[in-house]
Amino acid sequence: MYSLILHGRRSIELQKWRKLADSANLLQNAFAFSSARAVADVSLRDGRKGKNFTVSYLVGSLGFTTKLAESISRRVSFEVNGNADSVLSLFRSHGFTDPQISSIIMNYPRLLMVDAEKSLGPKLNFLLSRGASSSELTEIVSEVPKILGKKGEKTLGRYYDFVKVVIEADKSSNLKKICHSLPQGSKQENKIRNVLLLRDLGVPKRLLFPLLISDAQAVCGKEKFEESLKKVVVMGFDPTTAKFVQALRIVQGLSDKTMLEKVNVYTRLGFDGWEMFNRYPIFLALSEKNILNSVETFLSLGFSRDEFAKMVKHFPPCIGLSAELVKKKAGFLVKKMNWPRTTLVSHPAVLGYDMEKRIVPRCNVIKTLMSKGLLGETGNELPPIGCVLKNTDKEFLNRFVRKFDDQELVAELMTIFTGDCAS
Incomplete structure (x- = not known):
């Protein structure tokens, strides 16, 4: 098995990996333009208020950069600091250092929303009561804060032990001794052995720990696991990437016959x-019905099969988008904003953008500028879709908002962009 690992490493080093564009969130709730100003502005305003407070709190309390705080605020948002302050105080009272607390919140920000007294406190005290030292507790929770999201003392203790073994393995050269200390043939022994094998193959801890604290079959068993691992290595997946773990999950969960049938669906x-499997392994988890429904959705919107094929080639997640979202986004961009359908063929990634947080606010700004005669040579010239939706927030604001000398206009546009305007 270890010779296979070494061979896999050498073959992987020789490969030139393709760089793929980042996929945005694919399955978010969206709504049409007709309700954007009447209904969406209310939720946008409330959401933006919480987001702004969260960003300020993370910057002021934990020293995060504004960019990092904004990224975290997309995952968790709050408008008062009482609960968050209690969580931070609880961690400090248990000996967590400020860098450790920052790491915990950065990786698992939802803990700021958890009741410190009724939920987090009892879990930390339970782990200490079963023999964990203060230093072990702070190290393990800092490495895998999602452990504190587990319910039930038995489950919490079991996954704590799993992570503890792997962390101790990093400090020991005798891995076989660690595995042999566990009950042979037990689920714990299988999982620890398999995870340590993945670790030796080069899979980073950030990908290993989620496997440890889940009941996923990807690292369970022995013969099936080793067989699946060999296949994934031979296929050339890079063990340092998330795609390696995704591929292992798929291969572990599907028979050779089923995999071939699913591959043939795409081929047909x-x-x-x-x-397709090499670029996005997770797509093999889609059923044939879901794949065909995706094709029919795009065809029903007027896209040809060749256009759909082009879109998938440039943005494979098209196949994973829900029919409802595709129809809403395409309808909004083509019918309400008047971009030609061919624009979506050239820029299919825009269909993956969040309707509420990205598409609607930016398009509202563009509509306002056009109504005031401030865009392009004609005054109401619709800019390219890429300039409007694909640029970063900073690039968009510099190009369509901050460039104006009229400060009242800039303030109005910023209000529209942030969703703080009245409906």
């Missing part, structure tokens, strides 16, 4: 099925 549609 005109795609290279194995290339």
Whole structure:
């Protein structure tokens, strides 16, 4: 098995990995333009208020950069600091250092929303009561804060032990001794052995720990796991990437026959099925019905099969988008904003953007500028979709908001962009 690992490493080093564009969130709730100003502005305003407070809190209390705080605020948002202050105080009272607390919140920010007295406190005290030292507790929770999201003392204790073994393995050269100390054939022994094997293969801890604290079958068993791991290594997946773990999950969960059938579904549609698997392993988890429904959705919107194939080639997650979202976003961008359908063929990634947080606010700014005659040579010239939706917030604001000398206009546009305007 270890010779396979070494061979896999060498073959992986020789490969030139393709760089893929970042996929945005794919499955978010969206709504049409007609309700954007009447209904969406209310939720946008409330959400933006909480987001702004959260960003200020993270910057002031934990020293995060504004960029990092804004990223975290997309995952958790609050408008008062009482509960968050209690959580931070609780961690400090248990000996967590400020860098450790920052790491915990950065990786698992939802803990700021958890009741410190009724939920977090009892869990930390339970781990201390069963023999964990203060230093072990702070180290393990800092490495894998999602442990504190587990319910039930038995489950919490079991996963704590799993993580503890792997962390101790990092400090020991005798891995076999660690595994042999566990009950042979037990679920714990299998999981620890398999995770340590993945660690030796080069899978980073950030990908290993989620496997440890879940009941996923990807690292359970022995013969099936080793067989699946060999296949994934031979296929050339890079063990340092999330795609390696995704591929292992798929191969572990599907028979060879089922995998081939799913690959053939893509092939029949005109795609290279194995290339699709190599680029996005998770797509093999989609059922044939879901794949065909996706095709029908795009065809029903007027896209040709060749156009759909082009879109998938440039943005494979198109296949994973829900029919409802595709229809809403495409309808909004084509019918309400008047971008030609061919624009979506050239820029399919925009269909993956969040309707509420990105598409609607930016398009509201563009509509306002057009109504005032401030865009392009004609005054109401619709800019390219890429300039409006694909640029970063900073680039968009510099190009369409901050460039104006009229401060009242800038303030009005910023209000529209942030969703703080009245409906």
